[in-house]
Structure formats: structure tokens, C-alpha cells
Amino acid sequence: MKDPIIRIRNVLFKRDEKVVLDDVSMNIGRGKIVAIMGPSGVGKTTILRLISGQLQPSKGSIEVDGKLVSSLSRRALYDCRKDIGVLLQNGALFTDLTVFENVATPLREHSDLIEKDIEERVMAKLESVGLAGTEELMPHSLSGGMARRVALARAVIMNPKIVLFDEPMTGLDPIAMSTVGRLIRETNDQLGLTSVIVTHNVVQMKRLVDYCFILAGEKLIAEGTPEELMQSDEPAVDQFMNGRVEGPISFKYQNAASSSATSPS
Amino acid sequence: MKIHWTQNSKLLAPIAETGHCGIFLARMLSGIRFERELLISTLQQTYLIGARSLVIIMICGFFVGMVLSLQSINALQQFGASDQVSLLVGKSLFRELGPVLTALLFAGRAGTSIAAEIGLMKATSQIEAMQLMAIDPVQRIALPRFLAGLISLPLLTAMFNAFAILGAVMFSIGVMGLDPGIFWSKLQTSIYFSKDFMGGVWKSVVFGGLVSLIAVYFGYYAKPTGEGVGTATTRTVVMSSVLVLIFDFIMTSFLI
Numbered sequence: 390m391k392d393p394i395i396r397i398r399n400v401l402f403k404r405d406e407k408v409v410l411d412d413v414s415m416n417i418g419r420g421k422i423v424a425i426m427g428p429s430g431v432g433k434t435t436i437l438r439l440i441s442g443q444l445q446p447s448k449g450s451i452e453v454d455g456k457l458v459s460s461l462s463r464r465a466l467y468d469c470r471k472d473i474g475v476l477l478q479n480g481a482l483f484t485d486l487t488v489f490e491n492v493a494t495p496l497r498e499h500s501d502l503i504e505k506d507i508e509e510r511v512m513a514k515l516e517s518v519g520l521a522g523t524e525e526l527m528p529h530s531l532s533g534g535m536a537r538r539v540a541l542a543r544a545v546i547m548n549p550k551i552v553l554f555d556e557p558m559t560g561l562d563p564i565a566m567s568t569v570g571r572l573i574r575e576t577n578d579q580l581g582l583t584s585v586i587v588t589h590n591v592v593q594m595k596r597l598v599d600y601c602f603i604l605a606g607e608k609l610i611a612e613g614t615p616e617e618l619m620q621s622d623e624p625a626v627d628q629f630m631n632g633r634v635e636g637p638i639s640f641k642y643q644n645a646a647s648s649s650a651t652s653p654s
Numbered sequence: 655m656k657i658h659w660t661q662n663s664k665l666l667a668p669i670a671e672t673g674h675c676g677i678f679l680a681r682m683l684s685g686i687r688f689e690r691e692l693l694i695s696t697l698q699q700t701y702l703i704g705a706r707s708l709v710i711i712m713i714c715g716f717f718v719g720m721v722l723s724l725q726s727i728n729a730l731q732q733f734g735a736s737d738q739v740s741l742l743v744g745k746s747l748f749r750e751l752g753p754v755l756t757a758l759l760f761a762g763r764a765g766t767s768i769a770a771e772i773g774l775m776k777a778t779s780q781i782e783a784m785q786l787m788a789i790d791p792v793q794r795i796a797l798p799r800f801l802a803g804l805i806s807l808p809l810l811t812a813m814f815n816a817f818a819i820l821g822a823v824m825f826s827i828g829v830m831g832l833d834p835g836i837f838w839s840k841l842q843t844s845i846y847f848s849k850d851f852m853g854g855v856w857k858s859v860v861f862g863g864l865v866s867l868i869a870v871y872f873g874y875y876a877k878p879t880g881e882g883v884g885t886a887t888t889r890t891v892v893m894s895s896v897l898v899l900i901f902d903f904i905m906t907s908f909l910i
Contacts, residue, residue: 441786467788481783484775495787497691 394419394551394583395440400449402435409435411607413449417600422577422584424594427604428629428638433587434478436604437553440585441473442466454550471499474544474552474582478559480536482528482543488515489524492543499547514542518572534565538572545576552577554586558593566590570597591630595619603629605638675871678792682800682870685793695798696805703764703799703866704806708813710763711756715814718755719821722746727830737832740841743822748850752815754902757861759814760807761894765869768799769890772873773883781874796870803866804859811858853909860901865894 393416402410409432417423425433438444439451442458451459456469482491492511496502502510515521518538528536537557544552557573558566570593577584588594594601595615603611603618603626611618611626619630628636686692726742772795775781784791819841826832845851869890876886 443782443785467790470786470788473786475783475786477779477783477786479779481779483780483783484778494789498787498789 392419393417394454395585396450396452397436397439398450398452400439400446400451402432402439402444403447408607410446410604413604413609415602415609415612417583417585419583420577420581421599422574422586422597424586424588424598424601425604426587426589426591426594426601426629429589431604432607433589433604434555437475437555437585437587440551441470441475441553471547472550474547474549476537476540476544476552476554476557478556480528480533480540482531482536482539484528486528487524488520488526488528488531488539491528491539492546495543495547510546511542514546515539517576518542519568532565534561534568537561537565537569541569541572541576545580545582548580549582551583551585554584554588556587558588558590566593573597591632605629675867678796678871678874679867682792682797685790686797687793692793692798692801695794696801699798699802700805703768703802704810707760707763707806707810711759711810711814712817714755714759715752715817716821718751718814719743719747719818719823720825722751722818723822723825723830727826727832736830737836738840739826739832740822740837741844743819743826744841744845745850747815747818748845748854750902750906752811752818753854753857753861754898756811756814756858757807757865757898758895760803760810760862761865761869761891761898764803764806765865765890765894766887768803768866768869769873769876769886770883772796772799772870773876773878773886776874776876777878777880777883779878792874796874799870800863800866803869804862807862807865808855808858811854815854849909856909857902857905860905861898864897864901868894868897 395415395417397413397415397417400410400413401408402413413436415425415436425436427433435444439446440453440458442451442461446459449459450457453469454472456465458466458469461469482488483494486494489511492514493507496507496510500507512521512524515524518541520535520538520542523531523535523539528539531539541557554573557569561569573584573586574597576582586594586598598615601613601615601618602609605625611621611623613621618626621627621630625637627633628638722743723739726739727736730736730738730742772781775795781791781795784794823834823837826837827834872886872890872893876882
């Protein structure tokens, strides 16, 4: 891959002595929508947290747009995060702020824009996610899909280079799922972003992403375009992509350490 | 004898936690930037945790004043000195009961609300979202609440004292029929500004900082679960109450 924006090299990540990721390497290309897939608890969200610098690898390195996030100071890490938007699993909107204030927060914090310019940019972003007219609403009065779209508007308001999505479709009805999927594609292409999506929704992945990584049993087991992975005859990939019960990926609970060691994905 | 430093050591855990809390305070104060945003959010929090605690503080102050004068008159009558009631009520209120009882009430009313609010923000990933937006939640969430506690408690103590005196006046003069002139003149001549009044003010500033620091600290480090938030609020009340009483003794021994 030419000039990847995210390089993950030989990462080993342990939690409480339990290995979560072992010798995982990924190159994520600029401008692409990339999915990280795998069974629940395999460490997909852990990879997003390693990219955003919330977690540090036990071994290996993570480079984001030329910066080695695994060795940055707190201040440098916060500077680096200004180029990264994140949409968390539940949206994580600030419950004491209106929709407008939620979307405006990064601008107020990191830019010197005057109030009129902030208002223009926030309204334009809300319009682009189909939520014009909701600016005075509080987060508790939004549906799951609307909250996810507000969180998307907030994640891209600073025009970041990279947006990380943690299970953006979970808990949404099929229409809301397609709407959020379409918005991710439009936003990615219009703003020239790189989007990294953690998901286990194979159907959405086939429709939405350009490239995909599959994790299982602490390892990266496959990567490729959705079409390549669908046609793969590698048993673990075939089991995951087609949702088969029988196969090399174990469905059984293994031990307490392993269940506590993996982040919810 | 060998002491092994482990994270689970029951002996050393409180010391480690005190150190951790001190580092949290240093992190909070070292990043202070006196900007408009901080002023606005501190004022908002002062309203939420200070002004909204006023009613409970006034009611409790009023009845503490009444019961204090009832007990004092009852005791002083045996020596024929019931006209000294305002001296006894005033000294005990300004020096001890005002700051201590207000701090305990503040811990129950505002401390729990701060810990629960921050704990819930953590459980719903709002703190994480803030970190990911390159906003320091310690500065944005914890600091305004800490400063608001520092400002609110001395003011609430003043209100508590005022209503306690009012309660004492109503009981002593209105019910027991003491002479108002004697009551007020004894109060005026027996309460010293630097020793009694300012002593209480210093105590309330320290207690305000203590209670709000404990509340933001336990809220910030609460486990992101329902049980974790519950534990954080309980620990806030218990630790605040115990530490207020310990610090009260320490400060009194220096101020007396």
C-alpha cells in the first residue's frame, strides 16, 4: 500500500498478562474506508484505542500520519488527536448540552472562530447529516440513529484527517443503519477522510468499506477487499464471513482472564 | 519485618490513594488557565451546587439554632445564667457547628451529586469522548466543580450561621421571653472577628476544598458501571464526613 496514513507494526498488547493482540500489523491507506472485523472480544476496539493513543502497546509501534502515537507526551498526543475524530459506540453525546453545543464543543475548544462562524459551521454539519432543526434539542430526546448522526457531525466538525468509528451501526434499525452507512461514505469522500470502522456486521461491511482486516484468536488472520474475503476458502475467514457455528474460531467461553482482558467491541 | 508494596495491600492502600488524590489535585491546579470559559462554568456550578443547597442549609441552620438555645437555656438556668445563652450559641456556632454541620450537609447534598454526575459521565463514555476530542476532562469537568465547592461552602456557612442565630432569637426571645437587648449585646461583645468569625471562615474554605476534591476525585475514578457510580457517591459521603471531623480537630488545635 502506498503512503498509508496509519501503520501498525508488530503490535503485542497484553492486559493483566493476557495477550489480547499478538504480532498484529496493518497499513491503512489514505482516503479509504477500512473495516476491522472479528468475533466479539477479539480486540477490535483495542486497536482503535491504540490508534487514538488511549492504550499503549506492550511491543511494536503505531504511527498515525507520520507521528508515533505510542511514544507521544500527553500534550503532543492531545495535539495529534485534533486530527482524529472518533464516534464511540453509543455516540457519547454530552447530556447537559444541546445538539448545537455538542457539535460546537470541539470548535469552541480548539479554534478562534467568532460565534457567527461557529454557528454557520455547526448548522452546515447538522444539515449534512439531515438534522437541521434539531439544534435546540437535548440528547435524551433523540432516537439512537439521530444521536449517532449528531455524534458523526461532532466527530467531523474539525475536518480531521482520520475518523474512527466504534460499532457505528449497533442497535440501529435497518433504515437508520443504511442512513448512517451512507453518511459515512459521503462524509469520507467529500472531506477526503480516512475512516476506520470496527464492526461485525458483514452485510454493511460489504456495502460500505474499501478494505477489511479480520482478527481472530489474538492474530490478524486475513485482509483484503470485501469481495476477496467473501471468496476466501481459508476456514476461519469462511466461518466468520458466512456466520458458521462450526470452524476454527471457538464460540466457547475460555477462561475468566480472557473474558476480562478483552474490551467490549 | 518486610512490607511488600502491592496494589491490594490493605495497609498501604489508603496512603497510596491519598497520594493519588494529591497528584489529581496538582494536575487540576497546575493546568488552570483563567479564561472566560472557566469563569462561566465555575459560576454555573456555584449555582448548581451552592445556590441549590440553600434551602436545606437554611432549614437545618434554623433548627440547629433553636435546639442549641433550648439546650443552653436548660443548662444555664441551673446556674441562673440563662441570659448568657447568646454567648454560648454564638461561640459554638461560629467556631464549630456552623462550618462543620454545613460541610456535612454539603457533602450529602452537593458532594454526592458531583460524584454521581461525573461517574455517570464516565459510565456513558462522555469523559472518554472528551479525551478523544483533545479536551482535558480534569480541567473541563473537575476543576469548575472543585472551585465552585471552594466558593460555595463559606457562603453557605454564612447562611447557616445567620439562620441559626435567627432560630436562637426566635426561641430565646420569642418562646422563652429573654430580653432582646441582653441577647444581642452579649452576642456582639462575646464574638471576636478574628478568632471566632474568621476561624469559622477558614475552616469552611478548607472543608469546601476537601469535600469537593473528594467528590470530583471519586467521581472521576469511579468504575464505569451503575455499581461503580453508587460506590463513588457512598465513598464521597463517608470520606468527606470523616475527614471534615479530623480536619476540624486539627484546625481547631491551631486556631484556638
